[in-house]
Amino acid sequence: MLKLVGRPLAALVPTLLVVTFSVFLLVELAPGDAGYALAGENPSPEAVEAIRRELRLDEPLLQRYLEWVWHALQGDLGRSYLSNQPVSELLVQRLPVTLSLGVVSLVLAVVAGFALGIAAASRPGRLVDRVVTAVSSVMLAIPSFWLALVLVLIFAVSRTIFPTLGYAELSQGAGDWLYHLTLPAVALAMNPAATVALQLKSALIAEEGSDYLMAARAKGLTASSLLFKHALKNAAVPVVAVLGFRIAALLGGTVIIETIFVLPGLGLLAQQTAINQDVPVILGIVTVTTLFVMIVNIIVDASYGLINPKLRGAR
Amino acid sequence: MSLLSVRDLSVSFRGPGGWVPVTDRVSFDVEAGTTVGLVGESGSGKTVTALSAMGLTRAQGARVTGQVLFDGEDLSTLSQRELSTRRGATISMIFQQAIRTLDPAFTVGEQIAESVRRHEKVPRKEAWRRAVAMLDRVHIPRAAERAKEYPHTFSGGMSQRAMIAMALACSPKLVFADEPTTALDVTVQARILDLLREIQRDTGIAVVFISHDLGVIAELAQQVVVMYAGQVVERASVEELFLHPRHPYTAGLLNAIPAVGRGRRLVSIPGNVPAPGSMPTGCRFHPRCPHEVPGRCDVGPLDLEDDVRCLRSGELTLLGIPTPTGVPS
Ligand SMILES: Nc1ncnc2c1ncn2[C@@H]1O[C@H](COP(=O)(O)OP(=O)(O)OP(=O)(O)O)[C@@H](O)[C@H]1O
Ligand code: SF4
Ligand SMILES: [Mg+2]
Numbered sequence: 288m289l290k291l292v293g294r295p296l297a298a299l300v301p302t303l304l305v306v307t308f309s310v311f312l313l314v315e316l317a318p319g320d321a322g323y324a325l326a327g328e329n330p331s332p333e334a335v336e337a338i339r340r341e342l343r344l345d346e347p348l349l350q351r352y353l354e355w356v357w358h359a360l361q362g363d364l365g366r367s368y369l370s371n372q373p374v375s376e377l378l379v380q381r382l383p384v385t386l387s388l389g390v391v392s393l394v395l396a397v398v399a400g401f402a403l404g405i406a407a408a409s410r411p412g413r414l415v416d417r418v419v420t421a422v423s424s425v426m427l428a429i430p431s432f433w434l435a436l437v438l439v440l441i442f443a444v445s446r447t448i449f450p451t452l453g454y455a456e457l458s459q460g461a462g463d464w465l466y467h468l469t470l471p472a473v474a475l476a477m478n479p480a481a482t483v484a485l486q487l488k489s490a491l492i493a494e495e496g497s498d499y500l501m502a503a504r505a506k507g508l509t510a511s512s513l514l515f516k517h518a519l520k521n522a523a524v525p526v527v528a529v530l531g532f533r534i535a536a537l538l539g540g541t542v543i544i545e546t547i548f549v550l551p552g553l554g555l556l557a558q559q560t561a562i563n564q565d566v567p568v569i570l571g572i573v574t575v576t577t578l579f580v581m582i583v584n585i586i587v588d589a590s591y592g593l594i595n596p597k598l599r600g601a602r
Numbered sequence: 603m604s605l606l607s608v609r610d611l612s613v614s615f616r617g618p619g620g621w622v623p624v625t626d627r628v629s630f631d632v633e634a635g636t637t638v639g640l641v642g643e644s645g646s647g648k649t650v651t652a653l654s655a656m657g658l659t660r661a662q663g664a665r666v667t668g669q670v671l672f673d674g675e676d677l678s679t680l681s682q683r684e685l686s687t688r689r690g691a692t693i694s695m696i697f698q699q700a701i702r703t704l705d706p707a708f709t710v711g712e713q714i715a716e717s718v719r720r721h722e723k724v725p726r727k728e729a730w731r732r733a734v735a736m737l738d739r740v741h742i743p744r745a746a747e748r749a750k751e752y753p754h755t756f757s758g759g760m761s762q763r764a765m766i767a768m769a770l771a772c773s774p775k776l777v778f779a780d781e782p783t784t785a786l787d788v789t790v791q792a793r794i795l796d797l798l799r800e801i802q803r804d805t806g807i808a809v810v811f812i813s814h815d816l817g818v819i820a821e822l823a824q825q826v827v828v829m830y831a832g833q834v835v836e837r838a839s840v841e842e843l844f845l846h847p848r849h850p851y852t853a854g855l856l857n858a859i860p861a862v863g864r865g866r867r868l869v870s871i872p873g874n875v876p877a878p879g880s881m882p883t884g885c886r887f888h889p890r891c892p893h894e895v896p897g898r899c900d901v902g903p904l905d906l907e908d909d910v911r912c913l914r915s916g917e918l919t920l921l922g923i924p925t926p927t928g929v930p931s
Contacts, residue, residue, distance in 0.1 A: 502703035504658060506690030506717040506768060510682070520707040596707065596752040 295585045299578070304356070306577045307570055311352045314566050342368060355570065364574070365567035369560070374571035377556065382575065384454055384552035385541050388475065391468045392537060395476040397530070400483025404526075407484065408491035409514060419484060426481035431540050435474035435547045442470060454550050471548040475540050479533040486529050490522035497521075524595045531587030535580045604631040604671075605808050606655070606693075606776055611668035613647075613654045615878075621665055622879040624650050625832040628668070629906070632776060632825075637802065637809040639819030639840070641855065642829035645875040648812045651829070652778040656693060657685040673775060691721040694774040698781040700761035704753035704768075711737070711749025714768045721772045736767035740797060759790035763797065770801065776808040783818070795821060817859040820844065820925055828852050831876050831886040837909040844925040848910040850891045853920040885913065893918055 339345055358365065364374035407419035442449050449470050455463040494500060495518070503517050545554035553572055560568040611628045614621040625647040632638045640648050653659045655670045661682055670677040673692055677685065689695075697703040705713060714733035718724060724732070730749070737745035740763040748756075756764060762782055769777055779798065783791040799822065802809060811822050819826055819840070826843045828836040828851065836849040847853040854871035873890035876882055882889050884900040891899065893914055904911055912918075 498697060498699055498702040499705040501653075501658065502695075502697055502765070502768075503705065503713075504661060504686075504689070505656060505695040505697075507686045507688070507720050508690075508716070509686055517705050517707070521705070524707075594707065596754070 295581065295588065299581055302581060303574060303577055307356070307574060308352060310570055310573050311348065311355075311566075314564055314569065315348055317564065355567075359570075359574065364571045367560075367568050368565045369563055369568075374567050377568060378553070378571050378575055381551060381553045381556050383457070384550055385538075385545070385554060387454075387457065387464065388468055388471055388541055388545070388550060388552060389534075389537060391465065391472040392475040393479070393534065395472050396479035396483060396533070396537075399476065399480040400526075401487060403480070403484035404487025404491065405514070405519070407488040408495075408518075411492055411495075416488070419488065423481040423484045426477050427485075429477065431474050431478055432543045432547060434477055435471065435544055438470045438474055439547060452549050454552075467550075471544045471550060474547075475537060475544050478540075479530065479537060482529060482533060483526055486526045487522055490525050491518050494518040494521050520594060524591065527587060527591050527594065531584060531591070534583045534587070538576060538580060603674075605634040605673060606632040606810075607669075607671040608651070608655055609669040609671065611651060611654055611666070611670065613650050613659055614665040615659075616663060616665075617879060623832065624664075624878045625654070627906075628829070628832075628834050630825075630827045630834065630837060632808050632810055634775065634808055635802075635806040636825065637811055637823040639816075639823030639826040640810055640812045640829060641814065641816055641819050641826060643814055643855075643871075643875050645877070646829045647832040648814075648829055649780055650832075652695060652780055652810065652812060655778070656689055656695060657682065658689075658695075687721070690717050690769070690774070691772045692774050693776050693778075694769040694772075695778040696762075696765055696769045696780065696782045699785055700765040700782070701753065701756070701758060701785075703765060704756070704761055706753055709750055709752055710756065710764045714749075714764070714771050717768055717771050732771060733767075736771050737764065739801075740764070740767045742767075758786050759794065762786065762790075762794055766794075766797065766801070770805075770807070773805065774807065776810065778810045778812065780812045781814070784813070784815075791818075798822065815859065816844075816855050828855065831881060832878065833886060833911060834906055835887065835911045841925055843922075845922040847920045847922050848915045848918075849887075849912045850893050850918070850920065851887050853922070854890075856921075856923050859923070885911070887912075 343351065355365065362375070364378070366373050367377060370377075403419045403423065407416040410416055450467050453467060455467045457464045491514070500513055500517060503513055508517070541552060542554035542558055544550070545552045546558050549555070553576065556568065557572045560572070608631075609629050611625060612623065613625045614623045616622075628647070628651050630638065630640075640651065642648055650659060654664070654666050655672075655677070657666075657670075657677055657680065660666050666678065668678065672688075677688065677693075680688070704710065708716075711730060711733045714736055715726070715729040718729040718732045719726070722729075734745050734749045737749055742748050742760060742763050748760075753761060753764070766782070782798070783794050786794065795818070798809065798811075801807065809822070811819060813819050816826070823840055826836075826838060826840055827834055828843075828849065830851050836843070836847070836852045838848070843852060844856065847856055851871070858870045871890055876886065876889075882900065884902055885891070885894075885904050888894045888899040894900070895914065899913055904913065
């Protein structure tokens with residue numbers, strides 16, 4: 288277990304350094320800077336220069352980066368150029384929204400994906416299978432933002448069913464929280480759900496003819512324990528791996544989904560700050576999401592090892 | 603009445619152009635506590651016959667006709683649900699590739715205990731204890747620890763022992779052993795055969811031992827059923843079959859027994875088993891038979907008469923071999 292987790296944990300620090308430095312470089316290379324963004328309309332060159340000096344943008348890139356790292360190590364991520372709010376405070380405000388959206392979408396994707404995949408695999412070639420396969424293929428082809436817009440259009444006309452705007456905190460009641468997250472989560476979950484359904488279906492069908500299932504049937508197991516216990520546990524191995532990849536993509540998807548549904552999460556924040564080149568906030572978001580994705584990957588890897596006993600001793 | 607009586611068991615699988623018959627009216631009996639050897643080259647329908655007797659090819663979508671009278675009931679009339687309460691409980695099967703027939707995702711102990719829980723309403727703890735006892739019974743060292751391990755940590759011989767433990771955990775009355783030693787090397791093979799003999803002596807279980815090697819069959823079985831191209835071609839006791847084979851195919855198999863120091867040249871039968879769906883007319887063995895008479899052997903249907911399926915069995919004198927040492931007499 289320690290082996291499974293130890294190595295990726297060690298890779299965390301260098302990865303974070305590479306990612307944050309790349310962001311520093313990219314912002315530097317992008318045309319314009321925060322000086323222009325903050326100086327208002329038709330600024331005088333002097334005003335821009337003053338802001339730059341204030342933000343110490345005139346100092347060498349490497350020096351500014353090392354300073355940022357030094358402070359970050361002490362838990363200080365700096366202040367927003369725009370609002371002067373501490374970045375850590377901003378993140379603490381926004382993170383729960385994105386996490387909520389991510390978790391609800393993921394649960395939805397797993398539940399729907401497994402249900403559809405199992406339904407299709409239990410009657411291969413029959414109507415259920417064909418419907419699931421067709422629907423999943425269509426779902427894969429539709430971009431999530433497009434579905435989000437359609438959902439907004441539908442539910443903006445007849446508002447009574449689900450809200451299409453805003454967020455309610457979990458502390459104010461799980462019902463309201465879920466109620467506000469339903470549509471964005473549906474939009475975000477559609478792609479991974481379809482992937483899981485198709486992957487699980489083909490993985491289950493691939494297990495179908497295997498010798499261990501024949502032997503399990505020969506010892507008297509019922510069709511349902513063959514499918515739900517034996518075939519499913521074996522088929523879940525590749526599906527969990529795919530799901531792991533999907534989590535990073537899902538996080539990327541929150542940017543656009545949060546924007547469409549005006550959910551005040553990290554995604555919406557990222558979208559706003561990127562326009563204004565609010566470097567400390569961008570770096571804060573990048574650091575948090577990189578950390579998050581890497582930790583999720585470690586968890587996925589570990590659970591992969593748990594359901595696939597061959598990997599436990601091997602790594 | 604016999605413990606198992608397979609009567610006219612015919613199996614067809616769905617092919618691209620319709621149903622393809624794979625076995626044709628296979629019949630044989632197994633008495634309680636005895637071992638019957640089912641022998642034939644690869645593709646002759648041995649596995650299909652065993653699987654079908656347990657209703658397992660029906661579960662795959664095969665078309666099966668005939669009767670399987672076992673322990674006082676006709677298994678061929680039972681539903682899959684009813685069959686599942688007999689499988690593993692009173693009638694069981696050991697497979698050729700033990701490593702592939704253990705589920706890689708569960709511990710060996712769990713797979714044995716699962717079978718116990720399925721057929722006997724015992725608590726989990728008790729089922730686990732039984733699983734460990736079974737592993738011990740098949741001489742797996744450190745059974746209590748090994749039970750907690752996954753199949754990939756088991757060697758070929760050890761997996762086969764575990765497979766035997768799994769199949770016999772609920773003390774069935776009959777077990778099909780489908781080439782349980784073919785995938786193993788010779789010394790391990792001998793030990794597994796010893797184990798089967800020992801278990802049979804202690805429990806009185808009936809065994810249908812499937813093999814393509816008459817030499818191995820002679821070590822275990824009292825009766826032999828020879829299959830060729832989906833049909834039974836000869837049935838006899840081991841001694842009869844070895845000393846006085848009545849079917850040219852049986853004589854061919856006897857010649858092919860690999861044995862050191864017998865001073866005979868190993869002769870394998872030329873040609874191959876015909877594929878299902880393209881069976882020769884008349885006697886299915888005629889394209890490969892050294893005694894074939896054109897115009898006689900290759901026409902008309904040919905039935906099993908007096909335990910042999912050969913038109914010329916009355917007129918031929920076929921060469922047998924002495925039964926290998928160690929044959930139970
Ligand atoms: N599920 C199936 N679908 C279609 N054909 C099958 C199926 N199972 C077996 N067959 C065919 O039935 C024939 C008999 O196969 P079977 O496995 O019973 O032979 P066998 O005597 O056990 O041979 P071996 O010694 O190789 O195990 C073969 O031609 C095989 O291709
Ligand atoms: S019937 Fe003819 S071809 Fe067939 S086994 Fe007998 S002798 Fe050979
Ligand atoms: Mg076989």
